[in-house]
Each structure stands twice: as C-alpha cells, then as structure tokens.
Amino acid sequence: MTLVINSLHKYILLTIFIILVLSIAWMGCSREDSTPVSPTAPFEVSWEATPPNLVFQSAAYYPMIVSVGGIAPEAVDSVKATIEDSTSQQIGAFHLYDDANAYEHADALDFCSPHSDDLVSRDGKFSRLINARFAAEEGHFIFRVTAWFGGESVQTTEDTVSVALSVPPQLSNLTLPDTLESGFSPLQISLLAIDPDPPSSDSVTSVEMKLYSPGGALLGDPTQLEPLGNGLYGTTLTADLAVGYSSDLYTFAFRARDTFDEESDSLGRQVYMENLAPYLTDATLPDTVVLPPATDTTYFPITVRCWDDQTVEDISQVSIQALKPDTVTWGSLVELFDDGDFDYSGDEVAGDSVYTRIVAIYPSNDLGLYQFYFRAEDKAGNQSEIVDSLWVIP
Ligand SMILES: [Ca+2]
Ligand SMILES: [Ca+2]
Ligand SMILES: [Ca+2]
Numbered sequence: 001m002t003l004v005i006n007s008l009h010k011y012i013l014l015t016i017f018i019i020l021v022l023s024i025a026w027m028g029c030s031r032e033d034s035t036p037v038s039p040t041a042p043f044e045v046s047w048e049a050t051p052p053n054l055v056f057q058s059a060a061y062y063p064m065i066v067s068v069g070g071i072a073p074e075a076v077d078s079v080k081a082t083i084e085d086s087t088s089q090q091i092g093a094f095h096l097y098d099d100a101n102a103y104e105h106a107d108a109l110d111f112c113s114p115h116s117d118d119l120v121s122r123d124g125k126f127s128r129l130i131n132a133r134f135a136a137e138e139g140h141f142i143f144r145v146t147a148w149f150g151g152e153s154v155q156t157t158e159d160t161v162s163v164a165l166s167v168p169p170q171l172s173n174l175t176l177p178d179t180l181e182s183g184f185s186p187l188q189i190s191l192l193a194i195d196p197d198p199p200s201s202d203s204v205t206s207v208e209m210k211l212y213s214p215g216g217a218l219l220g221d222p223t224q225l226e227p228l229g230n231g232l233y234g235t236t237l238t239a240d241l242a243v244g245y246s247s248d249l250y251t252f253a254f255r256a257r258d259t260f261d262e263e264s265d266s267l268g269r270q271v272y273m274e275n276l277a278p279y280l281t282d283a284t285l286p287d288t289v290v291l292p293p294a295t296d297t298t299y300f301p302i303t304v305r306c307w308d309d310q311t312v313e314d315i316s317q318v319s320i321q322a323l324k325p326d327t328v329t330w331g332s333l334v335e336l337f338d339d340g341d342f343d344y345s346g347d348e349v350a351g352d353s354v355y356t357r358i359v360a361i362y363p364s365n366d367l368g369l370y371q372f373y374f375r376a377e378d379k380a381g382n383q384s385e386i387v388d389s390l391w392v393i394p
C-alpha cells in the first residue's frame with residue numbers, strides 16, 4: 001500500500017514537474033509570439049513612377065507606381081490616389097494594387113486601367129495605369145497617394161501633372177558623316193532638338209539614337225544623347241560601334257520626347273559603316289626544328305600579333321594550320337590565344353595582342369618544309385591570312 005502511494009506520489013510530482021517545464025517553455029514561446037506586429041522600419045509610402053505630363057483628352061495610359069515600406073505588403077489595407085485641380089478641389093480618386101495584374105478593378109474606369117499593370121504581387125509596389133481623361137480642361141493637377149494600415153495612414157509627396165495640348169519636339173541640324181571608316185577616331189555627333197511649346201510649360205526631356213541594319217532590324221540598345229546646351233544634343237561615336245557588323249549602309253535614326261511624352265518625327269540618315277578584317281603581323285616560329293629521336297617530342301611556341309580596327313572585341317578567332325611538306329596534307333586547325341594562360345596556351349601576357357600556342361614536332365613527322373597559315377576572323381566574318389614556314393631537319 002505504501003509502495004502504491006509512493007508510486008502515485010512520484011507520478012503526481014512528475015506530472016506537476018512536466019506541466020511546469022511545458023508552461024515555462026510555452027511562456028518563452030508566447031513571449032516571442034506576442035511581439036507586436038509593429039513595423040521595424042517606419043511605415044511609409046513613396047513614388048516609384050509618377051505620371052508624365054498628359055496630352056489633353058488623350059487615352060494613352062501611363063503607369064503610376066508607389067512603394068509601401070515598413071510593413072508586410074499583405075498587411076496594407078488600401079492604397080488610394082487622389083487628384084486635385086489647381087483650386088485644391090478633389091476631382092478624382094482611385095486605388096493602386098499589388099496584385100501582379102491578376103484582377104479587374106471597377107473603380108475610376110473613365111481614366112484608369114481595369115488591370116493594375118503591377119508586375120509582382122505582394123512586393124510592396126502598388127500600381128495602376130492612368131490617362132488624361134480625368135481632366136475636363138487643361139491645367140495643372142496635384143496627385144497624392146495615401147496608404148492605410150490599421151488606423152494609420154501615410155502619404156506621398158505631391159506630384160504635379162500638366163494636362164495640355166502639346167506639340168512634339170522638332171529635330172534639325174544633324175551633324176553625322178555619310179561614311180564611318182573602319183577604325184574611325186572618336187567622333188562627336190549632334191543635332192538640334194527644340195520643343196515649340198512655351199518653355200514655361202514644356203521642354204525636351206530626352207533624345208535617343210537607334211541603329212538599324214541594312215535589312216531594317218534594330219541593332220543593340222538605343223543610345224541616349226547628352227544635352228550640350230542651346231537645344232543641342234550629342235554623343236561620341238567610337239570605332240567599336242561596328243563590332244560584329246559587316247561593311248554596309250546602316251540607318252541612324254533620332255527621336256526626341258517632351259514632358260508630355262510626345263515623340264518627334266524620326267530624323268534618319270544612312271551611313272556607310274566600314275568594318276575591315278583583323279590585322280596579322282609578326283608571326284614568330286623557329287626557322288628550323290630538328291626531328292626529335294624516337295619517344296621524344298619537341299615543343300615550341302608559335303605567336304602572332306593580331307588586332308582589329310573595331311578593337312579586340314571584334315576578333316572572333318586567331319588560328320594556325322600547317323601544310324605538310326607534301327604540300328597536299330593539312331594538319332589540324334589550332335587556335336591561338338591571348339589569354340595569359342601560360343600553362344595551357346603558352347601565352348605570357350593576356351590582352352597584349354600577342355596570340356600564342358605551344359605546338360609539337362613528333363618523331364613521326366615528315367622531314368621538309370612546313371608552311372604555317374596564320375588566320376584571323378572578326379565577328380563580321382572578315383578574314384585575313386599570312387603565311388610563314390619552318391624546316392624540319394634530321
Ligand atoms: Ca507589386
Ligand atoms: Ca511639346
Ligand atoms: Ca573588324
């Protein structure tokens with residue numbers, strides 16, 4: 001009986017102990033869990049993309065994007081934009097969404113897109129597309145965006161958008177030669193971009209240059225021209241512009257935009273752009289090599305200098321191929337490198353335009369005169385070749 005009571009006693013004590021341990025552990029956990037959901041960074045909303053000035057009555061859509069910080073994106077209650085006219089009268093309101101463009105929205109459809117145009121959901125970036133149809137007349141309008149979380153709200157700075165009729169910028173006075181020779185020296189080109197609207201209400205915001213192939217395909221990324229003052233915009237062309245492009249007529253096309261995102265007519269010019277083959281000089285290889293005895297091999301480096309008008313960026317391959325003494329049989333094509341990888345290619349200095357490869361003469365090689373054809377090819381497919389020779393003697 002005593003034994004039973006003792007066991008029961010122990011059991012009760014053990015149970016109490018386990019409960020105590022568990023509750024302490026739970027208190028520990030709950031202390032962490034009950035940490036308030038207050039933001040670590042300040043709760044704030046800021047502009048990522050403001051609308052440009054809008055052409056009166058135009059239905060063209062432009063993105064408005066804000067970024068809400070300091071709070072988990074899914075915890076944001078709503079993000080709402082308001083539009084006021086110059087008398088501070090609110091004339092429109094609509095929501096921005098962080099929904100990856102997934103849903104149709106029905107608010108403010110007279111001037112807002114049904115879809116948000118948002119890229120990634122729950123990344124804290126809220127978007128909507130708007131057009132100029134909110135404005136019953138021309139004028140300046142104030143945009144603000146407010147984000148709500150719980151009882152709190154925060155607001156962006158004001159953004160002023162002009163709604164007016166705008167004339168596109170006009171381009172003239174292009175200085176660009178008809179021919180760009182292979183390896184031309186750096187050349188500044190320029191043109192005049194003027195917005196006919198009053199300078200107080202509109203101006204040129206960007207001028208870009210696009211390059212088109214003879215077949216009309218856009219080549220590379222557009223180049224933004226720099227403002228040079230007095231309405232002039234320019235950029236410096238360098239010889240590497242022609243990397244990978246064969247000699248032909250290319251079209252350079254220029255366009256300017258204004259604060260209303262109105263685009264000028266394109267000002268274009270056809271230019272003959274030349275791209276010559278790489279240059280090969282200074283081939284080095286021994287005049288004579290003694291045929292090695294059986295089981296031995298003779299190694300030696302072969303080098304050649306190679307460069308290209310369009311910079312080394314245009315060089316696609318430098319190689320050698322040997323024509324054997326029978327003048328019929330070709331050895332395999334061997335690529336030379338300017339990589340400084342001495343252990344692999346034998347090249348001592350990377351990027352010094354000296355291309356190198358270690359080659360071998362075996363006891364089985366024929367005696368006689370070997371002709372080495374050095375070849376280089378650029379990315380436009382232009383090829384060059386020089387020949388040097390060596391005797392394999394007994
Ligand atoms: Ca988003
Ligand atoms: Ca304009
Ligand atoms: Ca070239």
Ligand SMILES: [Ca+2]
Nearest residue numbers: 338349352354
């Ligand atoms: Ca080298």
